[in-house]
Amino acid sequence: MKTTKVGIIGCGMISDAYFKASSKFNILEVVACSDIIPERSAKKNEMYGVPNVTNEELLANKDIEIVINLTPPQVHSKIAMDALNAGKHTHSEKPFGVDAADAAKVMALSKEKNLRVGCAPDTFLGSGQQTARKMLDDGWIGKPLSGVAMVMGRGPEKWPHAPFFYDYGAGPMLDLGPYYITALVNMLGPAVAVTAVTKKGFDTRRIGPEVAPQYQHMVEPYGEYPVNVTTHLTGLIEFANGALITVLTSFDIITNAKTKDYYNFQIHGTEGTMLVPDPNGFGGDVQIFRKGYDNWVTAPKSHCYSENSRSIGAADMAYALRSGRKHRCSGDLANHVLDIMLAFDRSSKAGARVELTTTCERPAPLPMGLMEGELDA
Ligand SMILES: NC(=O)c1ccc[n+]([C@@H]2O[C@H](COP(=O)([O-])OP(=O)(O)OC[C@H]3O[C@@H](n4cnc5c(N)ncnc54)[C@H](O)[C@@H]3O)[C@@H](O)[C@H]2O)c1
Structure with missing residues (x-):
């Protein structure tokens, strides 16, 4: 090739x-x-x-x-x-x-x-999010009505470049929000409005020797850094298809990452509920609960790419350039996701519901039956 x-x-x-x-x-x-x-x-x-x-x-x-x-x-x-x-x-x-x-x-x-x-993110091309999209498109939970997308932690103080996460252009919404909001647009389509309240839990953060040993050589000077962004953003996204999704992104919450309590991602439909795997990764199980079930049922994986495949978005662009088709991690999608994320602080400041000015098409699902390393059937 x-x-x-x-x-x-x-x-x-x-x-x-x-x-x-x-x-x-x-x-x-x-x-x-x-x-x-x-x-x-x-x-x-x-x-x-x-x-x-x-x-x-x-x-x-x-x-x-x-x-x-x-x-x-x-x-x-x-x-x-x-x-x-x-x-x-x-x-x-x-x-x-x-x-x-x-x-x-x-x-x-x-x-x-x-x-x-x-x-990026291109994680929505992984098996977890592609399976969730397929289950939704195939009607397993009926018409999506509502949902919850939450990602919570106490912030990236263990990372050598922690100060940049508290600077303009970052914070939990612009750093982690892209995974969740992109996954939502992939499943539900474009959004139309956001109503939110946002705040900053701490005025400064301390970056110190708690940085993991493998990154100590890259560490920026230890000390107190100002927090220049909101670090707890909570609100509601209205999607054009009518679904209302409750969102929380936070760097102000002490939680247990090991037990996966740092995220909660669910879509509720007329016929059932879907638990969506963490979109800051490629794999994970999709679980479904429908009327009459007595427990969650794990969906079979409809697609490959369950291991870390970051760069798949660039590979998809390369394939798209060959055939002339649209690439999935498009500027239109990323620009709309950014618009949604920025609307949280705008809504909070204005104390009002904010209508979005951008939109995009849902990216095409990946074909089923691909082998790892391929993107077009
Ligand atoms: N670290 C992660 O796990 C991770 C995961 C997903 C996404 N990201 C995203 O990837 C991007 C980079 O993150 P990172 O963690 O690798 O950060 P990093 O600070 O480790 O790496 C960024 C690199 O860019 C270089 N750089 C800065 N300005 C430059 C310029 N003008 N020209 C050339 N090089 C320049 C820096 O010297 C640095 O080596 C961010 O947008 C981040 O949100 C990071």
Whole structure:
């Protein structure tokens, strides 16, 4: 198979999943990488044999068709625009931008240049979320009426770059919300309005020696960091299909990650209830309860990709470029998800229901019967 050559900008924590993409998806070939801290891209060269270059050299490489953007959220739109201006398609880590204006610039440039933009999360292409989508589409819970999507924790203080999670463009909604809100749009379609109340539980956070030992070499200076975002966001999303979903994203809650009490994801329909697996992952079981059942029933998995397959969204873009079909982790989807997420703080500030200004199509489900490594039947 002729490969699609990609370049990776940003060689931090998440990048390993993308450097391994070539071994998972034959269509992708990582041919260059860069980082503003050159030692980081040099390290990836050592580990994966991918040439490390500057951003400018990577963007000037005529062989590269897709730029994979793994920089922090505050830099996403700049790198995406640099890639588009260099004539490349681009796929970014989430979120799509730090605010609506930031994302709108990228959308406008991609249209002007007739180049594709895409964005993580791509976890909704995993077996867990594709099975949930299929069970819903096949009517196992009837017409969806309501649901709950909650993700709770005490924040990422054990991560070396913890301060960025408390800065503009992050917080629990823009960091973890993309998994849940994208999964909801994949299952239910676009949303129309948000009503929310949001707050900040703590004015500062302390980043200290509790950072996990394997990340100690990357740690930013220890100390107190200001919290520049809301860290407890709760509200209601109204979907165009009529479903009302109650949402909570929080970095202010002490919970037990080991027992999976950090999330709660359910869809309630006219004929039953579906427990949806954690969308910050690819696998997990879908469980159904219908009238007349005496216990939850686990659905068979309708699709593959139950192990970590991050980069599947970029691979899907590569396949889509070949056939001319739409790519699933699209800019339209990511821009709508961002609009929904940002509406929580807007609604809270205004003390009012906020109508959304964007919409999108539901991404097409993956075909059944694919083998791992493939995306088109
Ligand atoms: N770490 C995770 O588990 C994880 C999981 C899913 C998604 N993400 C997302 O991936 C993105 C990156 O997260 P991360 O955890 O890898 O962060 P990170 O800080 O470990 O890595 C980001 C890298 O980008 C580099 N960088 C910053 N500005 C740059 C520029 N202008 N040009 C080139 N390189 C630049 C930094 O030097 C750093 O090495 C974020 O958007 C995050 O939300 C992270």
